[in-house]
Amino acid sequence: xxxxxxxxxxxxxxxxxxxxxxxxxxxxxxxxxxxxxxxxxxxxxxxxxxxxxxxxxxxxxxxxxxxxxxxxxxxxxxxxxxxxxxxxxxxxxxxxxxxxxxxxxxxxxxxxxxxxxxxxxxxxxxxxxxxxxxxxxxxxxxxxxxxxxxxxxxxx
Numbered sequence: 621x622x623x624x625x626x627x628x629x630x631x632x633x634x635x636x637x638x639x640x641x642x643x644x645x646x647x648x649x650x651x652x653x654x655x656x657x658x659x660x661x662x663x664x665x666x667x668x669x670x671x672x673x674x675x676x677x678x679x680x681x682x683x684x685x686x687x688x689x690x691x692x693x694x695x696x697x698x699x700x701x702x703x704x705x706x707x708x709x710x711x712x713x714x715x716x717x718x719x720x721x722x723x724x725x726x727x728x729x730x731x732x733x734x735x736x737x738x739x740x741x742x743x744x745x746x747x748x749x750x751x752x753x754x755x756x757x758x759x760x761x762x763x764x765x766x767x768x769x770x771x772x773x774x775x776x
Contacts, residue, residue: 645699647696649696649697654704659722662718664686
């Protein structure tokens with residue numbers, strides 16, 4: 621009797637472990653394309669968080685735009701997302717890939733911002749020197765000399 625209970629228990633556990641929680645959808649989005657879609661949606665969420673007015677001012681739905689870009693409808697995306705989410709390790713690997721892409725993009729963006737800030741600082745510094753140089757090098761016109769002598773503002 622004890623052996624029968626153990627055999628039934630082992631059979632039950634082996635059958636229940638192999639059963640898929642969610643059936644594979646008919647229009648399953650391939651894993652690489654799904655990662656691309658989720659990456660773009662992650663960028664959109666970051667944009668919403670950083671500057672919510674920029675996306676609200678547009679009269680379009682950015683999520684629909686992303687799905688249209690990949691020629692996927694919202695139901696197909698939802699079903700595929702649900703299917704991939706049932707396999708925790710695979711889903712975690714997908715998000716790790718997205719995180720790596722976002723980190724690379726962030727480093728590239730940060731370096732571009734630093735370069736632009738340096739250029740702006742140099743330009744401002746150079747502009748400040750140029751205005752001083754221009755004021756020293758540029759000879760005054762007769763109208764400017766007369767205005768200085770009369771202590772009146774000069775309209776340019």
